[in-house]
Amino acid sequence: MEPSDYLFRREAGRMVATLTRVFGVHNLALAEDVVQDAFCRALEVWKFRGMPEDPSAWLMAVAKNRALDVLRRQRTAQTFAPELGHLLESEWTLAPAVAELFGANVVKDDLLRMMFSCCHPRLSGAAQVALILNILCGFSVGEIASAFVSGHTTIEKRITRAKKTLAGLKRLFDITAPADFSVRLSAVHRALYLLFNEGYHGASPESAVRTGLCREAMRLAAILLDHPLGAVPATYALCALMCLNAARLPARVDDSGNLTSLFDQDRSLWDQSLVREGLKFMELSASGSELTEYHVEAAIASVHSTASRSEDTNWENIVSFYDMLITIRPSPVVALNRAIAIAQRDGPECGLKEIDAIGDLDRLTTYPFYSAARGELELRCGRYQTARQHFRAALALARNPMERRFFDQRISACERGNSD
Amino acid sequence: MSEFVFLYRGGARDRSPEQMQQMMQKWMAWMKDLGAKGHIKDRGQPLERAGKLVEGRQKIVMDGPFAEAKDVVGGYTLIEAEDLSEAVELSKGCPIFEVEGAVEVRPVMKFNM
Numbered sequence: 001m002e003p004s005d006y007l008f009r010r011e012a013g014r015m016v017a018t019l020t021r022v023f024g025v026h027n028l029a030l031a032e033d034v035v036q037d038a039f040c041r042a043l044e045v046w047k048f049r050g051m052p053e054d055p056s057a058w059l060m061a062v063a064k065n066r067a068l069d070v071l072r073r074q075r076t077a078q079t080f081a082p083e084l085g086h087l088l089e090s091e092w093t094l095a096p097a098v099a100e101l102f103g104a105n106v107v108k109d110d111l112l113r114m115m116f117s118c119c120h121p122r123l124s125g126a127a128q129v130a131l132i133l134n135i136l137c138g139f140s141v142g143e144i145a146s147a148f149v150s151g152h153t154t155i156e157k158r159i160t161r162a163k164k165t166l167a168g169l170k171r172l173f174d175i176t177a178p179a180d181f182s183v184r185l186s187a188v189h190r191a192l193y194l195l196f197n198e199g200y201h202g203a204s205p206e207s208a209v210r211t212g213l214c215r216e217a218m219r220l221a222a223i224l225l226d227h228p229l230g231a232v233p234a235t236y237a238l239c240a241l242m243c244l245n246a247a248r249l250p251a252r253v254d255d256s257g258n259l260t261s262l263f264d265q266d267r268s269l270w271d272q273s274l275v276r277e278g279l280k281f282m283e284l285s286a287s288g289s290e291l292t293e294y295h296v297e298a299a300i301a302s303v304h305s306t307a308s309r310s311e312d313t314n315w316e317n318i319v320s321f322y323d324m325l326i327t328i329r330p331s332p333v334v335a336l337n338r339a340i341a342i343a344q345r346d347g348p349e350c351g352l353k354e355i356d357a358i359g360d361l362d363r364l365t366t367y368p369f370y371s372a373a374r375g376e377l378e379l380r381c382g383r384y385q386t387a388r389q390h391f392r393a394a395l396a397l398a399r400n401p402m403e404r405r406f407f408d409q410r411i412s413a414c415e416r417g418n419s420d
Numbered sequence: 421m422s423e424f425v426f427l428y429r430g431g432a433r434d435r436s437p438e439q440m441q442q443m444m445q446k447w448m449a450w451m452k453d454l455g456a457k458g459h460i461k462d463r464g465q466p467l468e469r470a471g472k473l474v475e476g477r478q479k480i481v482m483d484g485p486f487a488e489a490k491d492v493v494g495g496y497t498l499i500e501a502e503d504l505s506e507a508v509e510l511s512k513g514c515p516i517f518e519v520e521g522a523v524e525v526r527p528v529m530k531f532n533m
Contacts, residue, residue, distance in 0.1 A: 008437035039440045040433050044466035047447035048495055140436030 008039060011056055012138030015063045017110035022067050022088075022101050024081035025117065026167050028135075034070065038062040064102045068095065082171055109175060111136060111223055112230070116173035117166060119187040127162040128191040129198065134159050137216045147213060149203040149399060181229045188224065189238050189294065192217050196242050200249075205400035207253045214249065218242050236285035237294035243278030244301035247271040259406040263310045275305045293329045296321050315345035332363045340373055348380040368397035372407065379414055388414035423461060423528040424499045424507040428514070430490035431521030446515035454499070459510055464497035490520065498528075 012035055019031035038059050052058040071080060071088055080088050087097040100106065118131040133139045139147070145155040175181055199213030221239050224230035251265035260266075282298050300321045307313040322338035335358040343351020355361075355374060364370040375390030388411055395407040435443065454460050469492055471484040501507040504527055511523040 006438070006441075008441035012437040036434070039437060043440050043444050043447075044494060046444055047451065048463050048466050048497075050448070138437040140438075143436055143438065 006138075007055060008042075009138030011059045012039070013114075013136040014056075014107055014111060015059065016135055017114040018060075018102060018107050019063060019067055020114065021110050021172060022081060022084070022098065023070070024079065025169055025172050027078075027080065028163060028167050030070065034063055034066045037066060060102055060107075064098060067102075068098055071098070108223065108226070111220075112227055113172050113175050115220060115223070116175060116181075116184050116188055117169065118162075119184060119191050120165065120169065120173075121187065122165055123162050125190060125194050127158055127165075128187070129194050130155060130158050131162045131166065132191060132195060132220070133213075133216070136220065147202070147204050147209045148198065149205075175227070175229070178229055182232075185224075185230065185232070186234070189234055189292075192221050192224070193238060193294065195220075196245075200245055203399035205402045207249075211249055214242070214246050218246065233285045233288045233290055234292045234294055236281045237292055237298050240278045240281035240285055241294050241298035241301055243274045243281060244298060244305050247274035247278065247305055253402070257402065258409070259402050262304065265310075267308060267310075270305060278302065278305070291324075291328070293325060296325045296328060300325075313344070315341055319345055332358055332360050333367070335359070336364060336367075336370060336373060343377055343380075348377040351377045352381075366397060368394040368399065368403060368407070370394075371397065372410065375410060375414070379410070379417065382417070384414045384417040387417075421500045422503060422507075422530065424501055424504070425526045425528060426464075426497045426499055426507075426511055426514070427524040427526065428494045428496065428516055429522045429524060430492060431494065431516050432519040435519070443515055443519065446518075450513050450515060451497075453513070454510060459500050460497065461500050462498035464495055466495040467493060469494070490522075493524075494521075 015035045015038060016028075016031050019034050020028050023031050041062055042055070042059055046052070046055075071094060072091075075088060084097065084101075087093050114136055115132065118135060119128050123131065130144055133144050133147075134141070141156045141159060142152060144150075144159075145152045148155065173180070173184060196214055196217035199210040199215075199217065202210055202213065204210050218239070221235065221242060224235050225239060247270050248262075248265065250271060251267065251269040252260060254260050254266075278298070279302060282302060285295055285298065300318055303314055303317050303321070318341045319338065322334065322341050326334050326338060336355065339351050339354035339358065342354045352374070355377075358364070371390045371394035375387045375394060378384075378387035378390060391407050391410045391414060395404060395411065398404040398407055451460070451463060455463075469484075473482045473484055474480070475482065499507055499510060501510060504525065507525050507527075511525050514521075514523050516523060
């Protein structure tokens with residue numbers, strides 16, 4: 001028997017979440033040690049004896065037995081989960097209580113409980129995402145650092161600090177309190193959205209890494225949908241936007257590993273089953289009166305994904321959705337995308353005027369696609385010299401070889417235009 | 421054909437879940453390949469890292485491990501090969517080398533009566 005992809009990573013999340021529930025959030029590090037130990041055991045035994053029939057159950061059983069050992073050995077010297085209190089104190093109730101805590105249905109809630117705990121308001125968005133990736137998705141510090149194209153020590157510090165905050169909370173988030181749940185839910189949406197975007201627009205040159213981040217965000221969003229309190233219109237909208245955007249992932253990088261812009265993508269490569277799923281989620285998101293940024297972004301993505309050719313795109317609709325988005329969530333990047341949509345609708349000169357009118361332009365100066373957007377529009381106006389300068393500026397800001405190659409190609413396009 | 425024991429020593433354990441899974445898949449592939457070529461007499465067993473050491477006339481009992489982590493034997497396999505140099509060649513496919521581990525190749529003693 002062969003292990004399925006990501007088996008260990010996925011199980012790491014489930015085991016840490018459950019063990020933390022048993023040991024208490026202040027013992028997060030202990031839970032992580034037990035998980036590491038379970039993996040070492042699996043590695044040692046399986047390589048000689050082969051994989052068991054149900055590897056997930058095997059790993060969970062090892063984690064459970066180890067948890068019992070730890071609880072028996074240390075319960076006089078240490079306090080464990082305050083939520084469980086006396087259940088863990090007597091030998092009489094210990095084993096059945098732990099068996100119950102490792103039941104399949106309970107484990108699903110543990111993931112959710114941990115997800116909500118990781119999104120504590122005292123933590124920044126970046127810290128929440130790093131924590132979710134580390135604890136729930138089983139990514140190591142090194143793997144997160146390379147996915148984010150960030151320094152190892154930066155990520156390590158961020159995670160260590162965030163874990164300290166988490167461990168200092170005394171108890172995990174209570175997912176059974178509806179009022180608290182809906183308040184925290186928007187932070188969870190935000191974190192999953194950031195996680196997805198890191199995969200979709202992030203700096204990692206490896207499309208496998210980026211697809212992986214998108215997939216994790218989608219998996220966690222699905223867990224959210226599975227919970228009665230989590231299945232609200234905003235969650236459906238978030239799932240819709242993830243599916244509709246993820247549908248385009250197979251076309252974003254061509255066979256030679258080059259970045260392909262939305263206009264030039266081979267649309268036959270778009271994943272139609274994800275498009276359908278996204279549209280279904282969009283329908284489900286339409287109940288209620290709340291209109292979130294996820295609704296609007298999903299709507300924009302749906303316009304793209306239902307246009308079989310780039311020329312067929314309904315830019316009128318896209319511009320109006322960006323108008324909405326900019327009132328819900330004003331940001332220079334949203335304003336830039338709106339300007340690009342206006343250029344598509346009204347021509348490149350109008351697009352450039354819109355870019356000039358963006359309020360806090362200086363926040364875009366380190367974003368390579370800001371200069372690239374200007375370059376693209378200047379190129380379409382036939383001002384090749386100016387266009388080239390903008391692409392050179394973008395090139396200087398490029399975050400990976402794939403982006404560099406992309407800007408290099410645009411520079412050559414300007415040079416070709418100039419010589420015509 | 422002669423018999424050899426592969427003793428697996430050391431190997432880093434502080435790896436990410438993804439790396440551990442890859443390591444396991446490599447081990448399984450390597451074992452499978454050795455088996456398919458008829459080199460495996462017994463896949464062997466993993467050994468616990470901790471145990472006891474009983475030593476001397478006094479039979480003093482001490483806690484393991486008895487060696488530094490990099491030397492601890494984590495398991496063994498019984499191998500069939502033509503000679504020692506073939507056994508050594510076979511050992512070179514072991515994934516343990518990727519994690520700073522070692523394979524000790526020891527011929528099983530033969531008696532020609």
